[in-house]
Amino acid sequence: MLVVSxxxxxxxxxxxxxxxxxxxxxxxxxxxxxxxxxxxxCGKTTTLRCVAGLEHADSGVIRIGDQVVSDPxxxxxxxxxxxxxGMVFQSYAIWPHLDVxxxxxxxxxxxxxxxxxxEIEERVMAALRLVNMQDYVRRASTRLSGGQxxxxxxxxxxxxxxxxxxxxxxxSNLDARLRDTMRKELGxxxxxxxxxxxxxxxxxxxxxxxxxxxxxxxxxxxxxxxxPREIYRTPTDPFVAFFMGSxxxxxxxxxxxxxxxxxxxxxxxYLHADIALEPGESVSIVLRPEQLTLSRDAAPAARNVLEGHxxxxxxxxxxxxxxxxxxxxxxxxxxIPGDLDFEKxxxxxxxxxxxxxxxxxxxxxxxx
Amino acid sequence: xxxLAKVDIGQxxxxxxxxxxxxxxxxxxxxxxxxxxxxxxxxxxxxxxxxQFTFDNLIQIFNDPVLYTRILPDTLIFVCGTVALTTxxxxxFAWLIERSDIKASDVWFSxxxxxxxxxxxxxxxxxxxxxxPNAGWINLAIQSIFGFEGPGPLNVFSMxxxxxxxSLASTxxxxxxxxxxxxxxxxQMEEASGASGASPFKTFRKITLPVLLPGILxxxxxxxxxxxxxxxxxxxxGLPARINVFAYRIFNELNxxxxxxxxxxxxxISIPFLFLGMLALVLYNMAIRRADKFAVVTxxxxxxxxxxxxxxxxxxxxLLGVYSALxxxxxxxxxxxxxxxxxxxxxxxxxxxxxxxxxxxxxxxxVFWKAVFNTLVVAFFTALISTTVGALLGxxxxxxxWWGRKGIDFLSFMxxxxxxxxxxxxxxxxWLSVPIGIYGTIWILILAASxxxxxxxxxxxxxxxxxHSELEEASAASGGKWLxxxxxxxxxxxxxxLMSGFILIFIIGTREFTIPLVLHSPDNIVLPxxxxxxxxxxxxxxxxxxxxxxxxxxFPMIFLARRYIIPRQSAE
Numbered sequence: 031m032l033v034v035s036x037x038x039x040x041x042x043x044x045x046x047x048x049x050x051x052x053x054x055x056x057x058x059x060x061x062x063x064x065x066x067x068x069x070x071x072c073g074k075t076t077t078l079r080c081v082a083g084l085e086h087a088d089s090g091v092i093r094i095g096d097q098v099v100s101d102p103x104x105x106x107x108x109x110x111x112x113x114x115x116g117m118v119f120q121s122y123a124i125w126p127h128l129d130v131x132x133x134x135x136x137x138x139x140x141x142x143x144x145x146x147x148x149e150i151e152e153r154v155m156a157a158l159r160l161v162n163m164q165d166y167v168r169r170a171s172t173r174l175s176g177g178q179x180x181x182x183x184x185x186x187x188x189x190x191x192x193x194x195x196x197x198x199x200x201x202s203n204l205d206a207r208l209r210d211t212m213r214k215e216l217g218x219x220x221x222x223x224x225x226x227x228x229x230x231x232x233x234x235x236x237x238x239x240x241x242x243x244x245x246x247x248x249x250x251x252x253x254x255x256x257x258p259r260e261i262y263r264t265p266t267d268p269f270v271a272f273f274m275g276s277x278x279x280x281x282x283x284x285x286x287x288x289x290x291x292x293x294x295x296x297x298x299x300y301l302h303a304d305i306a307l308e309p310g311e312s313v314s315i316v317l318r319p320e321q322l323t324l325s326r327d328a329a330p331a332a333r334n335v336l337e338g339h340x341x342x343x344x345x346x347x348x349x350x351x352x353x354x355x356x357x358x359x360x361x362x363x364x365x366i367p368g369d370l371d372f373e374k375x376x377x378x379x380x381x382x383x384x385x386x387x388x389x390x391x392x393x394x395x396x397x398x
Numbered sequence: 399x400x401x402l403a404k405v406d407i408g409q410x411x412x413x414x415x416x417x418x419x420x421x422x423x424x425x426x427x428x429x430x431x432x433x434x435x436x437x438x439x440x441x442x443x444x445x446x447x448x449x450q451f452t453f454d455n456l457i458q459i460f461n462d463p464v465l466y467t468r469i470l471p472d473t474l475i476f477v478c479g480t481v482a483l484t485t486x487x488x489x490x491f492a493w494l495i496e497r498s499d500i501k502a503s504d505v506w507f508s509x510x511x512x513x514x515x516x517x518x519x520x521x522x523x524x525x526x527x528x529x530x531p532n533a534g535w536i537n538l539a540i541q542s543i544f545g546f547e548g549p550g551p552l553n554v555f556s557m558x559x560x561x562x563x564x565s566l567a568s569t570x571x572x573x574x575x576x577x578x579x580x581x582x583x584x585x586q587m588e589e590a591s592g593a594s595g596a597s598p599f600k601t602f603r604k605i606t607l608p609v610l611l612p613g614i615l616x617x618x619x620x621x622x623x624x625x626x627x628x629x630x631x632x633x634x635x636g637l638p639a640r641i642n643v644f645a646y647r648i649f650n651e652l653n654x655x656x657x658x659x660x661x662x663x664x665x666x667i668s669i670p671f672l673f674l675g676m677l678a679l680v681l682y683n684m685a686i687r688r689a690d691k692f693a694v695v696t697x698x699x700x701x702x703x704x705x706x707x708x709x710x711x712x713x714x715x716x717l718l719g720v721y722s723a724l725x726x727x728x729x730x731x732x733x734x735x736x737x738x739x740x741x742x743x744x745x746x747x748x749x750x751x752x753x754x755x756x757x758x759x760x761x762x763x764x765v766f767w768k769a770v771f772n773t774l775v776v777a778f779f780t781a782l783i784s785t786t787v788g789a790l791l792g793x794x795x796x797x798x799x800w801w802g803r804k805g806i807d808f809l810s811f812m813x814x815x816x817x818x819x820x821x822x823x824x825x826x827x828x829w830l831s832v833p834i835g836i837y838g839t840i841w842i843l844i845l846a847a848s849x850x851x852x853x854x855x856x857x858x859x860x861x862x863x864x865x866h867s868e869l870e871e872a873s874a875a876s877g878g879k880w881l882x883x884x885x886x887x888x889x890x891x892x893x894x895x896l897m898s899g900f901i902l903i904f905i906i907g908t909r910e911f912t913i914p915l916v917l918h919s920p921d922n923i924v925l926p927x928x929x930x931x932x933x934x935x936x937x938x939x940x941x942x943x944x945x946x947x948x949x950x951x952x953f954p955m956i957f958l959a960r961r962y963i964i965p966r967q968s969a970e
Contacts, residue, residue, distance in 0.1 A: 084589050110592035111601075117593035123586035126692040127608040137594035140604070172691045183590075190595065 031226045032058040032081065032194055037090035039076055050076045052250035053090070058194075058243075063220050063227045065241035067234060069273070072247040074230045075198055081228060082117055082196050083110035095193050111140075116187030117196040120203060122179040124171045130182055131167045134158065137190040157185035160219060177208050184216070188223065195220070197229035201236060213239055234274055238262070246270050268390045271316035278318075278362050282389075284311040292389065296358030299336045303385040314390050317382065322364045324352060325379045326372070334382040338362070340374050354380055408881030413798060416790025417806050423787070423849045424813050427824030428672070434665035434827050441658035445831045455662035456669075464642070465667075472557075473626070473643045476636075479561035480625045484568045485618050487721065491569070492576035494714050499704045508956055509722040514570035515952045515959065517909040517926040518630040520945040523933050524729030525563050526635070527942070529554035533741055535732055555639040564631050566725040568624065572617045579613030579689070585703050612689035616682055620814075623678040626671065627817030629912045634930070644671055645819045649916060652823065661827055668820045675815035683811070730949060736942035756939035760947070765928060772840050773924040776914070777907030780847040785900045788854025789892065793884075795855070796862040797870075810855040821849050822916035838919035846913045850906065854899040861895030862888070898962040905955050 039051040050073040058064040066074035079085040081092055083099065086107060092100040094115070099108040116137070125133055134154045138145045145153075158164045161181035166174070174182065180200065187195060200216065201209045217240050220227050231237050237244050238258045245255045246269075254261055254270045265271035272279055284307035285291035285300065292301045292313060307313065328337070341355040349368050353361045362380055366372065430444070437444040438452035459465065491510055495503045513521060528535050531549035540551060553559055587609055591601040629645040636643060644667065651664035707714055735744055738752040760766050788810070794800060795807050825846040829837045836842045865888060873883040889896075911926040918927050925948055932941040 082589075082593055084592070109598075110589070111595050111597050113593075115593055117590065119586040119590055121584055121586050123584060123590035125587060125590070125605055125609065127611075136591070136596075136604075140591075140594060140596040140600055186590075186594065196593070 031060045031062075031095060032064075032228060033091070033093040034077070034081065035091050037077065037080060037092065038088045039073075039080060039085060040088055050250055051080070051087075054245075054247070054250075054252050056245050056252060056255060058226055058228055061224050061226055062242045063217075063229070063240055065237035065244045066228070066230045066247055067232070067237040067244050067273075068247035069232055073250040074232075074247050077247075078196055078198055078228060078230045081194075082115055083108060083113050114193035115196055116190065116192035116194075118180075118183045118187045118198065118200045120199040122176075122183040122203070124174065124179050124182055126172050129167075129171055130158075130163065130169045130174070133171055133182055134185045134189050137186060141190060153189055154185075157189040160188070160223070161185045162215075176204050177212060180204065180212060184219070188225065193226065195225045195227040197227065199230055199232070202231070202233070216240065246273060248273075264387045265316070268314045268316050271318070271388070271390075275318055277316050280315045280317070280360060280362075282313050282315050284309055284313060286310060294336075294356065294360060296360045297356045299356055301334050301336075301382070301385060303389045305385075305389050307391070312392060314392065315385075316388050316390065317362065318388075319363070319365045321383050321388065322362070323381050323383070324354070324364045324366050324372075325381065326376065328379055332381060334385065336362070336380045336382070337377065338380065339377045340372055343372060343374055352378075354378055356380075406880040408879060408884075412881065412884075413790050413794045413800075416787050417794060417802065419783075419787050420791055420806065420809055420851060423783075423845070423851070424809055424816070427821060427828050427846075427849070428816065430828045430831070431665050431668055431672075431820065431824040434661055435669055436662075438662050441660060443661060443827060443831050452662075455660075455666035459663055459666045468642045469644055469647050472636075472641050475557060476560060476564070476628075476632070476641065476643050477622060477625045479557070480564045480568060480628075481618060481622050483561060483565035484572055484621050484625075485614075487565060487569045487717075488572035488576050488617070488621075489614065490717065491573050491721070492580055494707075494718065496577050496580040497703075497705055498707050498711075498714065500707065500711065500714055500718075506718050506722070508960070509718075509726050510573055511570050511956060511959065512726045513567050514574075515905055515909070515955050516949060517911055517929070517952075518567055519634060519911055519926045519929050519933075520733070520948050521567055521725075521729055522563065522631055522634040523929070523941060523945055524733050525554055525559075525566075525724075527732040527736055527938075528724075528728055529559060531555065535728070535744060538743060554635055557639065557641055560631060560636050560639065560641055563635055564625065564628060566721070567631065568621055569721070569725070571624070572621050575617035575620070576614065579610060579617070582613065583610060609692055612685045612692055616685040616689055619678055619682040619685060623675055623682070623815060626674065626678070627819065629817075629819050634933075645817060645912075648819050648823060652826070652916065661823075664823050665827070668817075668823060671817065672815075672820060675817065676812065679812065679815040733942045733945045733949065736938055737946045738939075740939040756943040757947075760932075760940045760943050765923060766944070769923050769925045769928040772843075772922055773908055773926075776840055776843045776847065776910070776922075776924060777904045779844045780850075780907040780910075781900045781903040783844065783848040784851050784854045784903045785858075785896055787848070788851045788856075788899055789858040789896055791851065791855045792858025792862055793888075796859045797867065807855075810851050812852075813849050814852040816849065818847075818910075818912040819916060821846055822913045825913075826917055837917075838921055840922045842917055843910075843914050843922055843924070846917060847907060847910055850903060853902055857895050857899040857902075858892065861892045865891050894962075901955075901958050901962050905952070905959065908952060908955075 034057070035055045037051055037054050038049070040047055040049040054073075054077065056064070066077055068074045076085060080087045080100065081094075087100050087102060089102050091098060094113060097108070098106055099113050100106060125136070128136065131154055134157055135150050138150045138153060155164065155167075158167065161184050163178065163181045163185065166178065171179075171182065180203075201212055204212055213236060220240070229240065241258060243256065244258055244261050245252045246261060247253065248269050253267045254265060261270060262274050265274060268279065271277055281295045282292040282301070283295060285293055286309045290303045290305055290307065292303060292307070292315070294300065294315075301315070336356055338354040338356040340352055341361055342353040344351040345368065347368060350366050350370070350372070352364045352366050352372060354364060355361055364380060372378070434444045435455055436451055436453070437449045438454045439449070442449040491506075494500050495507055500506070526534070529537065529552050531537065531553040534552065534554065537550060537552055540546060554563065583606070587605055588601050591605045592598070596604065627645055628643070629649065632641060632643045632646045633649070636646065648664050648667055651660045651667065654660065737756050738754070739748055742748040742751065791806050791810050794803050825842060829842055836845070869887055869891070870883055873887045874880075878886065909926065910924065911930070914922065914924045914927045915930065925944070929941055929944050929948065932944060
């Protein structure tokens with residue numbers, strides 16, 4: 031449905047040249063919801079804006095359906111208003127001089143050949159019902175709350191039945207509680223109308239709950255692409271692993287003897303991993319909370335059990351965060367149930383279930 | 399506040415002083431004006447023995463056919479023409495600088511700003527040297543290129559000439575307001591239209607213009623008001639062309655060709671124009687409110703996408719070039735040339751005769767140094783009073799819950815709507831009636847010109863809004879009295895805002911012509927008035943020398959303005 035290949039984009043500003051997209055490829059299947067996920071400045075919004083036609087790509091091909099909409103090499107650039115898209119902006123961009131009805135009717139009003147009045151009425155009302163705003167038809171748009179603006183923006187984006195729905199950080203302007211509600215509604219709505227959607231977010235929870243597939247971006251490239259489960263379970267890059275959750279990132283060094291033995295830098299602990307490493311090679315180890323269990327009893331025979339003591343306990347109601355000091359300045363954060371009577375200073379043992387997908391060759395970069 | 403707590407005297411007294419000064423600067427003179435309009439006979443001051451209540455002034459003024467055959471039509475044509483041309487130039491320039499890919503936008507920005515800083519008599523004299531029917535440079539050039547015989551073909555002394563000159567002078571101010579408007583528009587508004595399937599032209603028509611409309615309308619209303627009260631160019635250019643606008647008419651009642659000044663008549667004719675000014679202010683306020691409502695994220699400036707001009711860029715450069723030539727470059731050149739060579743034609747041969755005699759002439763005269771001193775002192779104290787009062791009023795409006803704060807807000811805002819010629823008249827009547835020796839000194843100029851507190855109040859209020867009131871409460875919780883909290887916490891934080899207000903009023907003060915002319919005496923002469931006198935006495939070289947001096951004196955203010963005033967103004 032949407033195919034992007036070899037996309038690059040450089041901005042020239044008085045401060046210098048800034049290449050924000052360094053050649054990315056991805057494909058969104060018909061009816062899929064696809065997320066571009068990454069930290070701010072990773073190029074995800076620029077990618078979306080290139081797909082929309084709000085930015086001119088420097089090179090690469092963008093195809094929506096059967097139509098090539100952007101291909102600088104052959105001089106093809108379909109302007110934004112001729113692309114079969116609907117878009118929800120980060121600020122919602124609700125036009126203040128038009129009321130709710132007219133905001134949503136706008137895409138139909140500017141359509142040629144003209145859409146009949148009765149049909150406009152009918153389609154706007156249908157879109158309003160989809161977003162649960164049918165009671166606000168003639169409300170002045172300057173008198174809408176953030177959540178209501180979001181709904182109007184969504185209705186406006188889908189009213190002309192676009193081939194592709196684009197959403198730029200659609201939930202980031204809402205407060206936390208409303209964001210959860212709107213996330214569910216947005217997911218339901220996209221599923222119900224079965225539209226192909228591409229959206230940009232920096233929030234992994236948003237990407238996980240809405241997207242069929244996710245491309246994780248960093249510094250202008252896609253570092254990993256896959257289903258939410260693949261990305262979470264088998265990250266191919268420490269950046270991805272770190273970005274996916276509140277993971278612990280540590281550095282280590284392959285022992286001279288090899289055989290998958292890794293010394294944790296700064297401690298006298300070592301781990302065993304089923305991975306071929308050069309002797310002395312630097313590695314980074316990413317440990318997600320659910321890989322770790324904490325115990326007060328030593329289990330000397332087991333593999334990958336680290337001994338330490340509790341440096342800090344942070345009570346969080348149903349659960350606690352426990353920082354286990356392993357030596358040097360290395361701490362491991364482990365979540366534990368809130369009703370355990372652990373105490374600060376107590377000796378504990380952390381066992382690591384599996385190191386599969388947790389060890390990466392190379393030093394842990396400061397960016398992670 | 400606990401009613402048993404000791405009342406902090408400073409908190410009560412200091413802002414109240416500000417409010418009283420504001421009333422003294424604005425309400426008292428205006429009240430005096432209204433009172434005078436109903437006192438007669440005409441050449442009597444309102445409290446003079448023998449003066450009594452009468453409708454004669456109003457009857458005489460409004461029965462005069464000249465009002466309907468000359469003053470109203472001339473004023474109407476002058477205002478409409480100027481507003482139309484100014485709006486066109488200002489919006490076009492603002493759009494080119496803010497939204498197009500025009501090159502060297504910084505240089506154009508400074509060039510467009512120039513007429514805002516120079517006293518209008520300087521520009522007026524330069525335009526007479528350029529476009530005078532007999533010896534104007536541009537006319538000479540046209541005559542020699544096309545072989546016309548003089549005089550003409552252009553004549554600055556005409557309604558068209560007056561409108562063009564006034565528009566050149568008014569454009570920078572409106573331009574500044576329009577750039578702020580353009581910058582405040584969320585570009586996603588336009589992008590959303592494109593993503594809805596609307597072409598760029600349709601987007602401009604159906605989204606850009608309607609969304610910007612209130613923000614464009616507000617400066618247009620303001621420039622209508624400003625043009626209505628214009629006095630300088632109607633006097634210098636309009637009078638020889640026998641154009642008779644209302645501001646000049648008031649001046650004429652006070653300085654008649656023969657006979658005694660007609661205080662009552664001047665006051666009477668001021669009243670309807672004062673009401674017109676207030677009406678414009680109400681409309682302005684409505685437009686501003688709507689514009690605020692339209693700014694979805696208030697006060698935020700967006701980085702605008704620049705639109706490629708393509709072939710239109712030649713037209714854009716041509717328009718900017720013509721404006722810069724007429725408003726900046728040629729005036730500067732003709733003044734410098736005339737100061738060195740008088741009316742000699744601008745040829746290389748004549749350059750050999752250049753002489754600094756005119757400068758020696760002007761600067762050798764003690765009046766010149768007195769005028770320099772007076773100009774700077776008046777500008778400085780005017781700025782000081784206006785900034786201080788503005789800060790106190792800003793505090794009352796933003797921080798206090800005093801019942802009178804709405805009235806204070808209105809009073810400060812109203813000062814924008816009072817034409818300076820009417821202020822000068824009111825202050826004149828007031829201080830002639832209260833004979834304590836202020837009349838004829840520079841202090842009357844300072845008291846008159848300090849009525850401009852709308853801008854400083856607004857700047858101070860906006861500055862205070864950005865200082866979280868918890869910062870003040872934290873000082874109080876640390877044991878600081880109100881006054882020490884203000885002096886140690888608020889004033890230092892507010893200083894950049896106060897500074898920008900001070901510089902703004904100082905620049906306006908150095909340009910002031912109307913008030914010092916109406917209230918002038920040999921003792922309180924300022925540079926623009928001295929310039930006007932030299933020019934009227936038929937001394938082209940000395941007046942050009944003085945004009946050149948003034949020009950170089952205000953030149954550094956471009957940098958002050960760009961550094962301190964404009965960033966703040968666009969952030970508001």
